[in-house]
Amino acid sequence: MKKLISTLYGMLMSAFLAVALVPTQAFSDETCMSPYMAKIVGQEDYVYVWTLGQVGVGDEQDKLVTISVNPNSPYYGQVIGHISVGGRNEAHHSGFTDDRHYLWAATLDTSKIFIFDVHTNPNKPKLHKVITDFVKASGGIVGPHTTYALPGRMMISGLSNNQDFGGRTALVEYTNDGTYVATYHMPHDENLYGATKTGQIADGYGYDVRALPRRNVMITSSFTGWNNYMMNLGKLMGDSEAMKRFGNTVVVWDLHSRKPKKVFDVPGAPLEIRCAWGSQNNYCFTTTALTSQIWLIYEKDGEWNTESVATIGDPAKIPLPVDISITADDKHLWVNTWNDGMTRVFDISNPHNAKEVYTHKIGDQVNMLSQSWDGKRVYFTSSLLANWDKADGPEKMPQFFKAYHYKDGKLEQQFAIDFLKEKLGLPHQMRFGAYSLYAKSPKDGAKVAELSK
Amino acid sequence: MLRRVLLLLVIPLAVTAQEVTYDNSVLAPGWTSLTFTPPSPSSYTLASFTPAKDGDVINQLEEATSLHDLYDDKVTLLNFMYTTCTDINGCPLATAVFHKIQQKLSKDPEIGKKVRLLSLSFDPKNDTPDIMKLYGAGTEKHLVDWQFITTKNADVLDPILDGYQQRIIKEYDDEGNYIGSISHILRVFLIDEEKQVRNIYSVSFLHADLIINDIKTLLDPNTKNGTLVAAADTSSKLDAVKSQTSKLSKPGDNKDGYYDSDYESASKSLHRAGKPADLYTMATTKQLGLPEPKFPEGTELTPKKIELGRKLFFDRRLSHTDTISCAICHVPEMGFAHNELATAVGTEGRSVPRNAPTVVNAGFLSRFFHDARENSLEDQVWGPLLAHNEMANPSPGYLLNKIRAIPDYDGLFEDAYGVGPNMDSLSRALAAYQYALVSGNSPFDKWYYNGESNAISKSAKRGFEIFSGKGNCMACHLVNEEYALFTDEKLHNTGIGFKSSMYVEPPRKKVVLAPGIEVDVDTSVYANDSAFRDEIMPNDLGLYLITQDPNDRWKIRTPQLRNVELSGPYMHNGQLSTLKEVVEFYNQGGVTEVGKMKNETISPLIFPLNLTENEVNDLVEFLKTLTGSNMDTLVLDAFAAPVGDVSLKDPNWFHDNKLKY
Secondary structure (H helix, E strand, C coil): CCCCCCCHHHHHHHHHHHHHHCCCCCCCCCCCCCCCCCEECCCCCEEEEEEECECCECCCCCEEEEEECCCCCCCCCCEEEEEECCCCCCEEEEEECCCCCEEEEEECCCCCEEEEECCCCCCCCEEEEEECCHHHHHCCEECCCCEEEECCEEEEECCEECCCCCCECEEEEEECCCCEEEEEECCECCECCCCEECCCCCECECCCEEEEHHHCEEEECCCECHHHHHCCHHHHHCCHHHHCCECCEEEEEECCCCEEEEEEECCCCEEEEEECCCCCCCEEEEEECCCCEEEEEEEECCEEEEEEEEECCCHHHCCCEEEEEECCCCCEEEEEECCCCEEEEEECCCCCCCEEEEEEECCCCCCCEEECCCCCEEEEECCCCCCCCECCCCCCCCCEEEEEEEECCEEEEEEEEECCCCCCCEEEEEEEECHHHHCCCCCCCCCCHHHHC | CHHHHHHHHHHHHHHHCCCEECCCCCCCHHHCCCCCCCCCCCCCCCCCCEECCCCEEECCCCCEEEHHHHHCCCEEEEEEECCCCCCCCCHHHHHHHHHHHHHHHHCCHHHHCCEEEEEEECCCCCCCHHHHHHHCCCHHHCCCEEEEEECCCHHHHHHHHHHCCCCEEEEECCCCCEEEEEEECCCEEEECCCCEEEEEECCCCCCHHHHHHHHHHHHCCCCCCCCCCCCCCCHHHHHCCCCCCCCCCCCCEECCCCCCCCCCCEECCCCCCCCCCCHHHHHHCCCCCCCCCCCCCCCCCCHHHHHHHHHHHCEHHHCCCCCCCHHHHCEHHHCCECCCCCCCECHHHCECCCCCCCCCCHHHCCCECCCCCECCHHHHCHHHHHCCCCCCCCCHHHHHHHHHHCHHHCCHHHHHHCCCCCHHHHHHHHHHHHHHCCCCCCHHHHHHCCCCCCCCCHHHHHHHHHHHCCCCHHHCCCCCCCCCCCCCCCEECCCHHHHHHHCCCCCEEEEEEECCEEEEEEHHHHCCECCCCCCCCCCCCECHHHHCCHHHCCEEECCCCCCHHHCCCECCCCCECCHHHHHHHHHCCCCCEECCEECCCCCCCCCCCCCCHHHHHHHHHHHHHHCCCCHHHHHHHHHCCCCECCCCCCCCCCCCCCCCC
16 A cells, blocks of 8 residues: 555545535444443354353353354354452443453442453453452442543442442542542532432432443443342342342433533433444433333433433332343344343334343343344343352253344244353353454454464 | 455355354445534543564564553554454454545544554564555655554464454355455454553444544543542532431431332432441440440450441441341341341341341440340340351351451451460450440430430420420330430330231232332232242231240340330331331220231230320420431441441352362
8 A cells, every 4th residue: 555644734634524424324333332341343252141151060260251143154153261359349340441451340239340351362351450458449339330431541330338238329530550540429419519409309329320422421320239249139028128228220421521510310220221323313221120111311412301202111019120232223122131030122113112032032031132233142140149140940950151143033042052051150241252353363354263263 | 446345245144154153234334424422522421451462573564563562552453353354344344444444544643643543453474564565655755653563373363362352253155165264353442542442342342533533631630540439529519417316317218108109219329428427436435324334344445346336337248148248137227126127138138037126326325136035235246157148157166167267357356365266255345346336415314414405396395395204115125314225124015016916818908009109918928839849828926935034925125215216116026117107006095806817925015005196296296316426437447437338358159269178
C-alpha cells in the first residue's frame, strides 16, 4: 500500500469532508458489552463461563471454564480448560476491559475480583491479578457485581455494604490495572447527591450499570444486599423483614460527572439493564425480578422517564426474570425466567408496548443468556445464586451450559454440557473470546488457531 | 480530494474483515456539536487515579526531553497517534479535537497558558522528528502549546505504551506484509500539574467542550484536588440527640410502612459520624436499674482491653472467608441485634436457625445462647467463631495464627493482656467489649427505682401493673427490688418452637414483593429450591439439643427485655415482628397444639391471659420504657469503631503474607 504522509491541516480538511459523507449508523454487539470495546462480529471461538464452586463437586471452588464453540474446531462443544481461583466467593458477573485484554470476574460474597489475561492465549486464560481489598479500598462497599468498561477504567456496581450487609451501596471505579479511583454512592433519602427523587423511593440500592455515552447518561438498577442474595431462597421467602429489603429504584446519572440526576420508582428489584443500539434510540430496558415487568427507561424531549411496558409470565408464580439481551437491530428483547426455565422473546419494535412472540423451555432453571453479534447463536447457563439454585428438576440436569442456533424465529439446540456431571460447578456469566480480537489468527480466519498452537 | 476521502473510508472496512470491528462506522461525537449539555466546570470533580508514566521522547526540533519535563506545571492532554493514520475515528479525530481545543483556549489566555497538548507517535520508524514537524506545521502560532513528539525507537517507546496501556496491533495483508496501518483503541489522557492522570477519553467521549470543562475543573483551586463525594456531616445533629428513646437505633435502611402503597423510603447515608465513648467508665459504673458491675474472677478490665475487644467485634477478618464480624449479626443501630432478618445468615450464606439476640447487658447474664449451652461470656465467644454456619473458622489455632499475622494487631494483645493472641486472651478481649455494652437508666428505671413519677406515661404504668399481675410476665422476666434484668435465665417451652416444628406450609401464601404489591404465591413453586450446601431446618428443639431429655423439647432461655423495643423481630426464631404480636401470642396462651399434635411440654406458666385490647396496648407501652439512656452513646461509639476489612498486608494466599503450613 502506498504510504500517505499527511499534514495536520491536510488531514483535517480531508477528515471533515469525510465526516460529511459517512452515514451515521448503528453498530452492534455480541449481546451486552460496553460500547467502548472491540467486538466479535463473526464466529466466536470460545465462551468463558464464570462458574461457582460447589461443595462435593470436583475441586469445590470457583473457576473460569473455557468452552470451544467454533464449529471448525475439533473440540467443538467441549470444555477445553478451566482455571480454579480458590474458595467459593459467589462468582457472578464478569466483564472485559475496554481493550478486551483482561476479563474482570467479580464475586458477591468475598468481594474479590479475579482478573484474567485472555489475550495472551485466548484458549487458555491465565489468572493475572486478584483484587482482594475491594471493600477496604472502596470505603466499605460489598459485593462487586457488574464490571463495566469505560475508557481505561472499570465501573463496578456494588450490591451491599460492610455495615449491615443490606442493599445500600455505591458505584466504584478502578483503573484497568486494578488501582482504585473513586466511590460514588447511590442516591438515598438522606443525601440525593443533587438528584431529583421523582417518586416515593430513594433506597440507595445497586445492581447493574450501563452507559449511553451519546447521551452522557449512565443508568443503574437495584437488587438487594448480602443478607438476601446469600440466603437460602426458601428461608428468604418466609422472612417478611428480609423481603422488605429489595431495591425499588432505577437511577439515571450524568456519565461524565458521575452524578446522579434522577431516581425513579421501579418496584420489585430491577436487574439487568440493556440499552438500544440505534443512534436515535435513546432508551434502555430492565426487568423486575420480583414483580415480573419489563420497564422502559427512555428520553423524551430531553427528559428521562420510566414506564412498565409488559408483564412477563404470571407474576403470581414469581417466574423471576433474570438475564435479558437486546438484539442488534433493537427489535427483540430476550428475557430468561429463572424459576420456570423458560426463555422468552419480546417484540420491542414499539418500545412502549413490548409483546411476547416466542417462548422456549431451556431447562429446569435458566439464568444467563448471551447471543452472538448476528443473533444466530444463543448460549444459556443455569445458575442464579448458590443458595437460590434448585437441587434438581424433572430434566435431571439442573446445572448446564447449552448452545443453540436461532433460525427463523426458533431455537435449535446444538449441544449441552452438564456442569455437575463434568465436576465443574454452577455455571453463571458467559463472555466470548476470539483470536481475531488480538490478530492472533489473521491469515486464515476459517481455521481456529487452537489447532495451530 | 475525492480519492483521499475514499481511502479514508476503505481502510476501516479492511479492518473489519478480521471479524473485529471497532465502532468506526459511527461518527464520533468529537466531530460535531455535543447533543447534550456537558456538566459545567467545577460542578463536579475528577478523581486522581494513577501517576502518569515518564519516558524519553524527542520533540519536533529534535531535542531530547522527557514526558515528565513536558508535563511540568501544565495541565496536559496526551494522545498517541501516527501520521499515516486515516481511521476517521482514530488519530484524525484526536487531532481535530486537539485543534479545536487549541483554538478555543488560545482565546482564553488565563487558561490557555496553563495547558499543553502532546501528540506522541507510536510509529517511531516512520514518524521521525522531521515528519512530526511537518505534520504539526501551523500549530505553533497559537498560544496553547502543542508539541509533536516521537521516540528514538521501539525499545524506548514500548515501556511508554505499556505505562499507558496502549495496545497496538500492526495490520498485515494476506501475504503477511505490513499494510502501514496500526489498529489501536483510541485513548487520550488528561494529566494534571502534579503528573496524575485525571481522565481518559475514548472515541465516545473525546469532545473539545467536555475536555475544556475538565481542564477548567482541574485549574479551579476549589476542585483541582478531586475529592471523593463528600460525606454528609450529621455529627452536629447526632450530638443534639438527648431523648430517652434511642434516635439512632433504627436500621439505616429503615422500611417502616413498607406494606403501604404510599410508602416513602427513609434511607440513610453509609457515611456516618461516630463518636468514641468512655466505655471503661460505662463498664465499671453502676447504672440505675442494673446490678453492680461484676466480672468473673481474674478479669480486670482496662480501657486497652475494651478497645481491643471492640476492634475484634467489628473485624470481618475473624470469619474464615473474611466476610462476617460479630457486628454483622449484632448490628449496633439495630439494638445490637438484627432488625432485618428473622434468623441469621452465616458464612457463605449458610442458614442459622435462630434470631441474633442483643448483646447489650449480656455481661450480667450467666447463661448464653437461646438454648443456654454456655455459661460464661468468655466461653460463648468460641461458639460463633467456630460454628460452620456462623463464622466457620476451621479451628481455634487457625484463627489465632491468622490474627497473629494481621499487621494491625501487632502488639495490641501484648499491650492489653501481656501475652499474644491465644484462646484465653481472644475470648477475654471480646468479652471485655461486651462488658462495656451496658445500658440502664431507662424511663422505667427512673420511675420504678428513682421515684420520678413523670418518667413514664400512665399507659406504661398500667402496663407494668399487667406485667407484674394479670399478665404473669414477671414469673419469668424478673424484676428485683434493687435492679431488673427481666429474666430468670431459665428455659421454658412457650409453644413458639413447637409450632415451627409441626408447621406444614400451606399450598399458597401471601408475599409482599414491593410496596403495595402483594401476591398469593403457590408455595410448591419454591419447594425444590436452594437445597445446595445448606442445612436449613424448620424445627428447633431448643434445650433438648443439649440435654437429649425429651422433657426439654422446645425449651428456650428467657430473654432479657431491656431495649426490647430496639431488637425486633422477636422470639428465638424471629417469627413475631412487633411487640404487640408478642403480647398477643402470650395473651392467647402460647401454642398448645398444632393440628392433632399436642404440645406436651408447654410451660405451666403459659396460659390464656384474657387481656383486653387496651391492656395489650398498655403492656406494649410499658415494654417501650425499657430503653437505656445511653443507647445512642453506644451506637455512636460503635460507628466510630474501625471495620476490619482485608488489606493487602493481611494473610491471604494471593498475598506475600501467607499462613505457613
